[in-house]
Amino acid sequence: MKPRKIKENIYSVGAVDWDRRLFDQLIPLPDGTSYNSYLVTGGEKNALIDTVDPAMEHVLRANLRELGDPRIDYVVCQHAEQDHSGSIPAVLEWYPDAKVVTNPRCMGLLIDLLHIPEERYITVEDGEELALGGKTLKFIYAPWVHWPETMLTYLGEERVLFSCDFLGSHLATSEAFVTDESATYEAAKRYYAEIMMPFRAQIAKHLDTVAGLAIDLIAPSHGPAYDRPAFILDAYCDWATGAPKNLVVVAYVSMHDSTRLMVEHFVRALGGLGVQVMQFDLAHADIGKLAMSLVDAATVIIGTPTVLGGPHPQAAYAAFLVNALKPKAKWATVIGSFGWGGRTVEKLQGMLGSLDVEFLEPVLVKGLPREADYGALDTLAQTVYDKHCAL
Ligand code: FEO
Numbered sequence: 052m053k054p055r056k057i058k059e060n061i062y063s064v065g066a067v068d069w070d071r072r073l074f075d076q077l078i079p080l081p082d083g084t085s086y087n088s089y090l091v092t093g094g095e096k097n098a099l100i101d102t103v104d105p106a107m108e109h110v111l112r113a114n115l116r117e118l119g120d121p122r123i124d125y126v127v128c129q130h131a132e133q134d135h136s137g138s139i140p141a142v143l144e145w146y147p148d149a150k151v152v153t154n155p156r157c158m159g160l161l162i163d164l165l166h167i168p169e170e171r172y173i174t175v176e177d178g179e180e181l182a183l184g185g186k187t188l189k190f191i192y193a194p195w196v197h198w199p200e201t202m203l204t205y206l207g208e209e210r211v212l213f214s215c216d217f218l219g220s221h222l223a224t225s226e227a228f229v230t231d232e233s234a235t236y237e238a239a240k241r242y243y244a245e246i247m248m249p250f251r252a253q254i255a256k257h258l259d260t261v262a263g264l265a266i267d268l269i270a271p272s273h274g275p276a277y278d279r280p281a282f283i284l285d286a287y288c289d290w291a292t293g294a295p296k297n298l299v300v301v302a303y304v305s306m307h308d309s310t311r312l313m314v315e316h317f318v319r320a321l322g323g324l325g326v327q328v329m330q331f332d333l334a335h336a337d338i339g340k341l342a343m344s345l346v347d348a349a350t351v352i353i354g355t356p357t358v359l360g361g362p363h364p365q366a367a368y369a370a371f372l373v374n375a376l377k378p379k380a381k382w383a384t385v386i387g388s389f390g391w392g393g394r395t396v397e398k399l400q401g402m403l404g405s406l407d408v409e410f411l412e413p414v415l416v417k418g419l420p421r422e423a424d425y426g427a428l429d430t431l432a433q434t435v436y437d438k439h440c441a442l
Pocket of ligand 1: 130132133134135197216272273
């Protein structure tokens, strides 16, 4: 996309990546993404806030040229991950007098990850300001959204918050600002689930900090800018600090249908009790959708056959993911089948050790489920319902 003016003397000069379908070789990007970079021109100095993924540095170059190739005095690096920092070496070549403005921890990471030499930095402390002439950048440390060195940048004169990954969305769009709140909500929730959810406590603190700022515009480093900041701030408050909802996530895999029959019966029983369910067949599921469901779920159920004495590898993968994402679920358990033995339940429980959950009585059956096994699933559904009534 061409450069777009988002406020007086503030331009979005980054790149939209319509075609990227995977991030970190892990996270699906069904709607692409963008790497946002912002040019802020002051009366005396100019600053570039974040750069772009190195694969798209030509777009950044073209956009800066289209704006007359203004002198860049400062490259503010809010976060060392390469989708934002990876073009800093190129920018420093284009503008040999430019300095990288960042915090000491981020500087250390940039030296390690990109080999940018020490003499190219100006380091800033939490709360420090940088005057550009009529525009003042204030840096706000925001560790663990989602790396330890991340910081935000507040431009008080224009009431703009540059929020880096925080509050962002993997969403490729030709629009500079949010125009479709429904699509943006989905993309931002997916992004929160995959990237931010493990750091809910820190996110809540940063939301408090942001609440103390006068903000007209939030300019994240992925996805469109929010000219109605309450839209994304309210959503984040719900996701990060709201109570879990009356929702069960059932993530399962089945080899010869025993586990599938159990899952179908269990989900039907929950539905009959008025409990909302989201069911994912792990052989085909979009793990981003699974992650999104975990934002709200009160209960997580892993369904699996027993393979080589333990859970099916797809179930183990799901358990690993759930454990890493640390959702706010309060209850969990395992259902599934076995042929001749194994330690499926114990292994999965061990893999979910980071969750603050009560483990409910599992239902593991030998072979194809019988009437008594379906009865046990009904009992489990009733237990879940009773627990959810106390939410
Ligand atoms: Fe968008 Fe953590 O990088």
